[in-house]
Amino acid sequence: MRILISNDDGYRAKGIQALHQALEGLGELTIVAPDRNRSGASNSLTLDVPVRVGKAEPGTFFVLGTPTDCVHLAISGLFDVDYDLVVSGINDGENLGDDTLYSGTVAAAMEGRFLGKAAVAVSLQHDGTRERHFATAGHFARLIVERLIAAPIQPTPILSVNVPNLPLDQIKGMRVTRLGNRHRSEKVIRATDPRGRTVYWIGPSGAGQDAGEETDFHAVANGYVSVTPLSVDLTRHSEIGTVRGWLAGQ
Numbered sequence: 001m002r003i004l005i006s007n008d009d010g011y012r013a014k015g016i017q018a019l020h021q022a023l024e025g026l027g028e029l030t031i032v033a034p035d036r037n038r039s040g041a042s043n044s045l046t047l048d049v050p051v052r053v054g055k056a057e058p059g060t061f062f063v064l065g066t067p068t069d070c071v072h073l074a075i076s077g078l079f080d081v082d083y084d085l086v087v088s089g090i091n092d093g094e095n096l097g098d099d100t101l102y103s104g105t106v107a108a109a110m111e112g113r114f115l116g117k118a119a120v121a122v123s124l125q126h127d128g129t130r131e132r133h134f135a136t137a138g139h140f141a142r143l144i145v146e147r148l149i150a151a152p153i154q155p156t157p158i159l160s161v162n163v164p165n166l167p168l169d170q171i172k173g174m175r176v177t178r179l180g181n182r183h184r185s186e187k188v189i190r191a192t193d194p195r196g197r198t199v200y201w202i203g204p205s206g207a208g209q210d211a212g213e214e215t216d217f218h219a220v221a222n223g224y225v226s227v228t229p230l231s232v233d234l235t236r237h238s239e240i241g242t243v244r245g246w247l248a249g250q
Ligand code: MN
Pocket: 008, 009, 038, 039, 040, 091, 092, 105
C-alpha cells in the first residue's frame, strides 16, 4: 500500500505533519506538498514556468507549485511507483459547501481520482478558538483510510472530510452529508500599502446559507465529522432538457 500525502498549507504545516503521524503503519507514506501556503489554489496547474521539486528529507518533497501540481507530478512521472491512495490535509480550516470549489486541499485529492482506490481530503474546522485539534482530525483520517483499504468503494470515490475542532471524546460520530452552501462573501477589504497605493484583500466567506440537516455545515456545527462524497462532473443534468428547448427557441 503506497499512500501519497499532500495539502495546500505547505509541506511544513502542522496539519500535514499530524496527518503523516496519524497514517503511520498503514503503508509506505510519501509527502509531496507545496513549498508554501497555497490555500485557495483550487485545481490550478502551473503551465507557464517549469515546476521545481526539492527533497526536504527522505519521503518528503516540496514543490514550487500548486497542490494540483504536486499530486499531478507525484502520480505522473516524478517517481517510478504507483500510488494506491491520495490523502490531502489536514487543512487548517474547514472546507464546507462552496469552499470546495476554491479549496486546494480538495483539489489535491481530486487530482488523485484516477488512482484505483480513493482520494480523501481532510479539513479541520476553525471555530474562533486558538486551540487546534489536529489529532482529532488525524484519528478520523486514519479510520477512514483503514476502511478504504479494507473495503474499497467503486467507482473510486473522492471523500471530503470535515472535522469539528474538538477533543476526540467530544466528537459525536460521523455523518455522510451533502454540500450545503454559503451566503455571498463579505466585501473585499480595501487598504493602503506603505507606498500609498490602494490594495485589496479578499474578504471572509459568507455564513452557511443552506445549512439544513443533511448538510456538511449542519454535521460539523453539531459535533459530527462530515463525510461528503464528491463528483467531478459539474453538469446540471436536470437542466439539459430546459437548455436544449431554450436554444431551439421553444
Ligand atoms: Mn489551506
